[in-house]
Amino acid sequence: MTVRRRIAILIAAGAAVAVAWWALRPAPRPLDVVRVTRGPLVEVFEEEGRTELAHRWTVSSPIAGTLHRIDLLQGDPVKEGQSLAQIEPLRGQLFDPANRARLMAEEKAAQAAMRAARQRQAAAKVDADLASKDVQRMRTLGSAGVVSIAALDEAEARMLRARASASAAGADYNAADAQRAAVAALLQGQGASGGPLVTLVSPIDGVVLHRYLQSATPVQAGQALVEVGNLEELQVMAQVLSQQAALLRPGTPAQILRWGGDMPLPARVARIEPGGYTKISALGVEEQRTQVWLDIMAPRERWSQLGDGYRVEVAFDVARKEHALKVEANALFLDGADWAAYRLDGNRLRRVHVQPGMRGGVEVEVAKGLAEGDRVAAFPDDRMRDGMRVQALERSAVAGK
Numbered sequence: 001m002t003v004r005r006r007i008a009i010l011i012a013a014g015a016a017v018a019v020a021w022w023a024l025r026p027a028p029r030p031l032d033v034v035r036v037t038r039g040p041l042v043e044v045f046e047e048e049g050r051t052e053l054a055h056r057w058t059v060s061s062p063i064a065g066t067l068h069r070i071d072l073l074q075g076d077p078v079k080e081g082q083s084l085a086q087i088e089p090l091r092g093q094l095f096d097p098a099n100r101a102r103l104m105a106e107e108k109a110a111q112a113a114m115r116a117a118r119q120r121q122a123a124a125k126v127d128a129d130l131a132s133k134d135v136q137r138m139r140t141l142g143s144a145g146v147v148s149i150a151a152l153d154e155a156e157a158r159m160l161r162a163r164a165s166a167s168a169a170g171a172d173y174n175a176a177d178a179q180r181a182a183v184a185a186l187l188q189g190q191g192a193s194g195g196p197l198v199t200l201v202s203p204i205d206g207v208v209l210h211r212y213l214q215s216a217t218p219v220q221a222g223q224a225l226v227e228v229g230n231l232e233e234l235q236v237m238a239q240v241l242s243q244q245a246a247l248l249r250p251g252t253p254a255q256i257l258r259w260g261g262d263m264p265l266p267a268r269v270a271r272i273e274p275g276g277y278t279k280i281s282a283l284g285v286e287e288q289r290t291q292v293w294l295d296i297m298a299p300r301e302r303w304s305q306l307g308d309g310y311r312v313e314v315a316f317d318v319a320r321k322e323h324a325l326k327v328e329a330n331a332l333f334l335d336g337a338d339w340a341a342y343r344l345d346g347n348r349l350r351r352v353h354v355q356p357g358m359r360g361g362v363e364v365e366v367a368k369g370l371a372e373g374d375r376v377a378a379f380p381d382d383r384m385r386d387g388m389r390v391q392a393l394e395r396s397a398v399a400g401k
Contacts, residue, residue: 031390032378033344034328036370041324041360044315046257049238051310052293055168056209056229057175059200061219062106062182065089068197069216070226074209075307078202080174084226087198087219089186103183110180117173124166131159154251157268157295164233167204175203206230209308229308232300235293236267238314242276242288247318254294256303259312265303267294267314319358321365329364331376332356342377342384343370344392349377351386 061067068086078084135155182198210227213219236256240248248269256265269292276290294314296303306312332339332354339356342349357365370376375392377384 028347028389028391030393033375033392033394034331034378035394036325036327036366036372036374036376038323038325038372041321041326041358041363041365042317043319043358043360044317045244046313046315047238047240047244049236049256049294049312049314051234051306051308051312052237053209053229053231053308054164054233054235055171056227056308057171057203058224059084059175059202059226059228061085061087061200061221061223061225062179063087063089063103063186063198064221065198065219067213067217067219067225070211070214072208072211072226074211076208078204078206078208078228080171080202080205082202083199084202084208084228085200087200089196089198100187103187107180107183107187110176110183113176114173114180117169117176121166121169121173124162124169128159128162128166131155131162135159150251150253153268153297157251157270157297160295161270171204178203200225202228204228204230231307234303234306234308235270235295236312236314238292238294239279239289240292240316242290244316244318245272245276245290245292248272248292248316253317255315255317256294256296257313257315259303259306259310261303261305263302264315266297268297269293269316270295321358324358325366325370325372326360326363327366327370327376328378329359329362330379332364333380341370342380342386344375344377344390347389347392349384349386349388349390 065087068088070085072078072084135152138152138155178201182200185196185198206228207230208226209229212224212226219225250269250271252269254267254269256267259265271293273291273293276288279287279289281287327341331341333341335351335353339354340351341354343352344350352369354369355367357367359365375394377390
């Protein structure tokens with residue numbers, strides 16, 4: 001056999017081996033990949049919450065007697081001074097010296113409460129006037145770009161809270177005045193058979209929240225009859241983990257989610273209660289939480305269907321970056337104590353360690369390890385290996401980013 005023929009045989013054998021290897025090698029695995037991009041990133045956390053009224057008024061019976069039937073229903077609108085209930089005093093009760101002295105003391109207490117309410121109202125009006133002047137100044141400075149929109153929003157929120165406090169103090173004054181008038185009517189009518197009817201009126205413009213009694217029935221002094229409130233003062237209360245509450249400040253922006261409407265409602269943290277408490281989670285774990293109160297910043301018309309005690313969810317925006325290097329959180333995995341990702345080098349996977357930064361829900365900031373434009377494997381699993389050949393299936397960005 002000649003040398004030339006041997007070379008031809010070797011070449012043919014090599015070609016056959018190459019063809020067999022090419023035909024029998026594993027097919028590249030199809031794999032979803034996402035790109036490392038740069039853009040805005042917001043760090044958020046969510047908690048369940050419920051709507052709560054900033055102020056509510058319980059109208060109670062000032063005397064023992066017989067309650068007339070209450071025809072008002074929960075949700076019925078009421079006006080300030082409108083009759084809520086009528087009570088017929090017990091016969092002969094006012095002739096008792098001890099009861100007469102008690103009623104006179106209650107009248108003096110109601111008068112003192114009226115004076116205190118007036119003083120609180122005056123103080124709140126001063127705060128409201130000062131806050132209004134601050135808003136006017138900040139609007140002037142804001143048009144010149146000196147003051148941020150967030151600072152202006154916070155000033156406007158302070159003005160609204162001060163006005164609400166003044167309104168609440170005025171309602172307290174009206175409630176105390178109604179209580180004084182009711183007691184005075186009893187004192188003036190002593191000696192009559194049972195005394196005149198005592199009419200209890202609403203201290204505010206609002207709605208009936210609860211009706212504790214409906215039919216005519218005997219009642220005792222101090223027994224709750226009707227609760228009223230103004231739904232325009234509705235706030236949201238969320239029970240937040242203490243370590244997350246430490247990231248919040250009054251004025252921190254938030255969104256009210258899954259409240260029943262089509263769009264989230266903008267909100268801001270109004271106050272954070274300083275006292276925490278222990279709560280047992282659904283998994284039986286003890287958690288330290290505190291209550292965080294938020295003002296709804298959207299116009300009332302957008303959330304008019306919300307009532308007191310409704311369940312909502314709150315997303316708190318604790319940090320924001322406008323030009324963050326970011327990737328979808330599902331592309332990262334734990335490699336021992338470090339975070340890692342599979343970056344595509346051509347059609348092969350290369351495992352790289354990644355240092356994550358700020359977390360923003362479905363996205364995470366990349367501090368080190370990846371560059372803008374890199375393609376990485378989404379949802380890595382334990383079948384992936386460094387150097388593995390894959391077929392990249394690049395998908396669109398996460399919806400709602």
